[in-house]
Amino acid sequence: MDSTASKRGVRLGFRHLIVLIALLFTCACEKPSPKTFQGYVEGEFVYVASPLGGKLETLNPRRGQIVKKGDPLFVLEHALEEAVVREASQKYRQAMDRLANLKKGKRPSEIQAITAKLKSAQAGLELAKLEYDRRVKLSKKQFISQESLDRARTEYRQAQRQVQSVSADLKTAQLGARPDEIKAAEAEADAVSEQLVQAEWNLNQKTQSAQKDGLVFDTYYYSGEWVPPGRPVISLLPPENVKVRFFVPEKTVGRLSLGQNVSVSFDGGGAVPAHIAFISPQAQYTPPVIYSSQTRAKLVFMIEATVEPAIALRLHPGQPVDVSEANEESAHE
Numbered sequence: 667m668d669s670t671a672s673k674r675g676v677r678l679g680f681r682h683l684i685v686l687i688a689l690l691f692t693c694a695c696e697k698p699s700p701k702t703f704q705g706y707v708e709g710e711f712v713y714v715a716s717p718l719g720g721k722l723e724t725l726n727p728r729r730g731q732i733v734k735k736g737d738p739l740f741v742l743e744h745a746l747e748e749a750v751v752r753e754a755s756q757k758y759r760q761a762m763d764r765l766a767n768l769k770k771g772k773r774p775s776e777i778q779a780i781t782a783k784l785k786s787a788q789a790g791l792e793l794a795k796l797e798y799d800r801r802v803k804l805s806k807k808q809f810i811s812q813e814s815l816d817r818a819r820t821e822y823r824q825a826q827r828q829v830q831s832v833s834a835d836l837k838t839a840q841l842g843a844r845p846d847e848i849k850a851a852e853a854e855a856d857a858v859s860e861q862l863v864q865a866e867w868n869l870n871q872k873t874q875s876a877q878k879d880g881l882v883f884d885t886y887y888y889s890g891e892w893v894p895p896g897r898p899v900i901s902l903l904p905p906e907n908v909k910v911r912f913f914v915p916e917k918t919v920g921r922l923s924l925g926q927n928v929s930v931s932f933d934g935g936g937a938v939p940a941h942i943a944f945i946s947p948q949a950q951y952t953p954p955v956i957y958s959s960q961t962r963a964k965l966v967f968m969i970e971a972t973v974e975p976a977i978a979l980r981l982h983p984g985q986p987v988d989v990s991e992a993n994e995e996s997a998h999e
Contacts, residue, residue: 702990705912707932708970709983711883712907713898714739716871718747722893727882727900732979737876740899744872751869754862761855768848777839784832787825794818794825880904881979903983905975910940912989913966916949927992928971935980939992940971 720742727733801818804810880902887899910930914922924942931937946968971989973981981987 702988703912703914703918705910705987705989707981707983707985707987708909708911709883709903710907710909712877712880712902712904714874714876714900714902715896715898716742716874716893717896718742718868718871719893719895719897720744720872722887722889722891722899725885725887725889725899727885729882729885731882733876733880733882733902735876735878739874739876741874742872742893744869747865747869747872750865751862754858754865758855758858758862761851761858765848765851765855768851777836780832780836780839784829784836787828787832791822791825791829794822798822874899876902878902878904880907883983905978906972908973908978908981908983909943910971910973910981910987910989911968912971912987913968916965916967919945919967919969922969922991929990929992930971930973931988931990932981932985937990938973938977938980940973940977940989942969943972944970 722740723743724738724741726738726740733739798818798821801810801815805812805815881904883901883903885900886897887893893899922942922945924945926942928940928942929937930940949965949967951965
C-alpha cells in the first residue's frame with residue numbers, strides 16, 4: 667500500500683511539474699505590447715483655384731518650389747474684366763457728379779442770371795410805386811381820372827408780384843434739387859458702386875497668390891491652356907498640414923493622450939520629435955498599407971501626430987515611418 671501511494675504521489679508531482687513548465691513556457695512566449703508602431707506621412711493639400719475660368723497666361727512657381735505668403739501663383743486672362751472695371755468706374759463717376767450737381771443747385775451763371783432778373787424786377791417795382799404815389803396825389807386834386815389811378819395801382823401790384831416770383835426762383839436755385847430727387851440719385855450711385863466692387867472682385871480673382879507658406883506639390887495646367895471655373899491650378903502643402911499617421915492596438919491606445927510626445931523615425935533621417943494631435947474615437951482594422959505580420963488584421967486605432975515646420979519640410983506624403991513613445995527625458999526636453 668505504501669509503495670502504491672508513493673508511486674501515485676510521484677506521478678502527480680510529475681504532472682504538476684509539466685503543467686508548471688508549460689505555463690512558464692507559455693508566459694515566456696507571450697510578446698509584450700509593442701512600443702514602436704508603423705505608419706506613414708500624410709499631407710493635407712491646399713488646392714488653389716479661381717472661381718472664374720479663363721486661359722492660363724502666367725504660371726509662376728514650379729513643382730517642388732517653396733513659396734511664401736503673398737507670392738504670385740498664376741494669372742488667367744483678364745482683358746474682359748479690365749474693360750468691365752473701366753466701364754463701371756466711368757458710370758460711378760457720372761453718378762457721383764450728378765449727385766453733387768443736384769445737391770449744390772443751379773450753376774453760378776444761372777444764379778447770376780436770376781439775380782439780375784430780380785434786380786430788374788425790383789427797379790420796376792420802385793418805378794411803379796413812384797408812379798402810383800404821384801397819381802394818388804393828382805387824383806386827390808382831381809387832376810386825373812379814376813381810371814388812370816386804377817391803372818397805376820394795378821401796375822404797382824404786378825411789379826410786387828414779379829419781385830416775389832423772381833425772389834422765389836432765386837431761393838429755389840440756391841437750395842438745389844428736391845429731397846426725393848437727391849435720394850433717387852444717391853440710390854443710383856450706391857447701385858453703380860456695388861457694380862464697381864463686383865467688377866473689381868472679378869478682376870482680382872484672375873490673379874491668385876499664396877495665402878500661406880508652403881511647398882508647391884503639383885501643378886495641373888500649362889500656360890496657354892483653358893482652365894475651367896473652380897478647377898485647381900496648383901496644390902500647396904503648408905508645413906502645418908504635414909501629419910504623421912500611425913496605428914496602435916486597442917490595448918495600447920489607452921496609455922496615449924493628446925499632446926503626448928512621440929518619436930518619429932524614417933529612412934535617412936533618424937528620429938525626430940512629434941506631438942499627438944488626434945486620436946480616432948473609432949476602432950478599425952489595420953489598413954492594407956501596413957504589411958507587418960504582427961499587426962495585420964488586428965483591431966487598431968488611428969492616431970495623428972504633428973511635427974515642427976522645419977521638420978515637416980523633410981517629410982514626404984506616403985513616406986513610411988516608425989513611431990515610438992518618447993521616454994521621460996525626451997518628453998521633458
